[in-house]
Amino acid sequence: MVLALELVPNTPHQVLTVTATQPPCFQGSLRVPGDKSISHRALMLGAIASGETRIQGLLLGEDPRSTAACFGAMGATISNLDQDWITVQGQGLGHLQEPTGVLDAGNSGTTLRLMLGLLAAQPDTFFVVTGDNSLRSRPMSRVIKPLSQMGAKIWGRQGNTLAPLAVQGQRLRPAAYSSPIASAQVKSCILLAGLLTEGDTRVSEPSLSRDHSERMLQAFGANLTIDPEACAVTLHGPAQLQGQTVVVPGDISSAAFWLVAAAITPGSDLLIENVGVNPTRIGILDALWQMEADITLENQRLVTGEPVADLRVRHSALKAAQFGGDLIPRMIDEIPVLAVAALFAQGSTVIQDAAELRVKECDRITVMAQQLSKMGGSVTERADGLEIQGGATLHGADLDSHTDHRVAMSLAIAALTASGTTTLHRAEAAAVSYPSFFPTLEKFC
Numbered sequence: 001m002v003l004a005l006e007l008v009p010n011t012p013h014q015v016l017t018v019t020a021t022q023p024p025c026f027q028g029s030l031r032v033p034g035d036k037s038i039s040h041r042a043l044m045l046g047a048i049a050s051g052e053t054r055i056q057g058l059l060l061g062e063d064p065r066s067t068a069a070c071f072g073a074m075g076a077t078i079s080n081l082d083q084d085w086i087t088v089q090g091q092g093l094g095h096l097q098e099p100t101g102v103l104d105a106g107n108s109g110t111t112l113r114l115m116l117g118l119l120a121a122q123p124d125t126f127f128v129v130t131g132d133n134s135l136r137s138r139p140m141s142r143v144i145k146p147l148s149q150m151g152a153k154i155w156g157r158q159g160n161t162l163a164p165l166a167v168q169g170q171r172l173r174p175a176a177y178s179s180p181i182a183s184a185q186v187k188s189c190i191l192l193a194g195l196l197t198e199g200d201t202r203v204s205e206p207s208l209s210r211d212h213s214e215r216m217l218q219a220f221g222a223n224l225t226i227d228p229e230a231c232a233v234t235l236h237g238p239a240q241l242q243g244q245t246v247v248v249p250g251d252i253s254s255a256a257f258w259l260v261a262a263a264i265t266p267g268s269d270l271l272i273e274n275v276g277v278n279p280t281r282i283g284i285l286d287a288l289w290q291m292e293a294d295i296t297l298e299n300q301r302l303v304t305g306e307p308v309a310d311l312r313v314r315h316s317a318l319k320a321a322q323f324g325g326d327l328i329p330r331m332i333d334e335i336p337v338l339a340v341a342a343l344f345a346q347g348s349t350v351i352q353d354a355a356e357l358r359v360k361e362c363d364r365i366t367v368m369a370q371q372l373s374k375m376g377g378s379v380t381e382r383a384d385g386l387e388i389q390g391g392a393t394l395h396g397a398d399l400d401s402h403t404d405h406r407v408a409m410s411l412a413i414a415a416l417t418a419s420g421t422t423t424l425h426r427a428e429a430a431a432v433s434y435p436s437f438f439p440t441l442e443k444f445c
């Protein structure tokens with residue numbers, strides 16, 4: 001396997017070329033970068049808590065850098081991110097400074113949506129927030145609607161639904177919001193707005209989304225009541241937050257690329273060390289187990305409130321399966337690479353109830369179906385998911401990431417299995433969550 005990553009002259013873009021020679025070999029061990037969701041939350045809570053927060057293992061991808069830049073612009077003192085331990089000197093709740101410029105969340109939906117809850121709830125301050133082309137086309141009404149019920153004043157393009165957004169911070173009133181979608185970004189936005197709000201702010205969702213905010217808010221001293229039966233959380237505000245130490249585990253969303261790569265490549269035996277295995281995030285393990293993948297959890301432990309384990313994956317014959325319902329929010333970011341695994345399973349795999357994929361960094365249903373089909377995969381788009389025929393023999397093709405990090409990495413894994421040469425345009429998108437992805441991939445080739 002020969003990999004080459006080249007800059008396209010006079011553009012910020014990179015092209016990955018993968019040429020089949022001998023098959024890759026996924027053996028040995030590796031670590032993946034820090035969990036993106038936990039990294040954002042550690043920076044944000046550190047910035048609004050009183051005192052110092054120390055963070056180890058922060059993801060140094062573009063998304064957390066956007067969060068750090070936004071909170072830095074609002075007065076938080078964040079040490080050099082490229083160090084083992086990072087310190088954040090918090091300003092205390094309600095003391096974010098009004099920046100003179102626009103807050104830019106880049107490609108990061110988590111940065112923009114979570115931050116919006118904090119900004120909307122801080123009286124007497126005015127903020128303008130935006131993001132890149134992708135983020136400016138993603139729906140913001142899902143957070144603006146509940147915040148408006150709490151009294152927030154937010155304006156944006158297209159009937160206050162799209163960024164750039166202007167926020168006039170207000171003293172909010174508590175609300176009980178029943179979210180129509182299982183979204184940790186929506187849930188977290190409302191809870192963060194509740195921090196400065198007098199009374200009980202309650203949010204419920206149709207099934208449980210990732211609960212990193214709940215865990216970290218409690219660790220920082222917020223008073224929460226969690227009702228798992230009702231998939232509901234109540235924050236008793238106002239809160240007092242105190243800076244903490246956060247050790248960020250490896251991101252299971254990044255580990256998923258290696259889980260699939262090793263599962264579909266004969267001869268593989270790979271140990272992925274120090275991966276976060278929070279139950280609300282391990283839908284990808286449940287899905288791969290359902291497909292009869294050979295994955296075991298070793299050395300399970302709890303690290304600053306989050307379950308962590310080493311994941312051992314060996315090659316095995318995969319079987320097709322049907323996925324939907326409550327499993328989907330628990331593996332929403334891993335579905336692009338799960339689609340690649342399904343191409344190598346015996347039978348037809350159906351993924352449904354996953355319409356949320358259409359409003360991620362790109363429309364991941366359309367884009368994955370189009371790109372994998374170009375390689376000879378039989379992948380059919382459904383309104384709310386994908387249907388994938390297994391037993392594929394892929395050939396090289398001219399692919400495009402559509403500037404979506406998870407699409408870029410999923411297609412790179414698919415390219416390893418293809419005959420001939422695959423060209424992947426806008427491959428640089430991987431740096432959003434996994435800057436060292438291509439050098440790591442090269443080691444296995």
Ligand code: S3P
Nearest residue numbers: 037110182183184185186332333
């Ligand atoms: C995230 C929540 C999920 C996920 C995203 C990160 C978070 O989004 O897709 O990558 O950190 O809260 P939704 O809340 O929109 O499902």
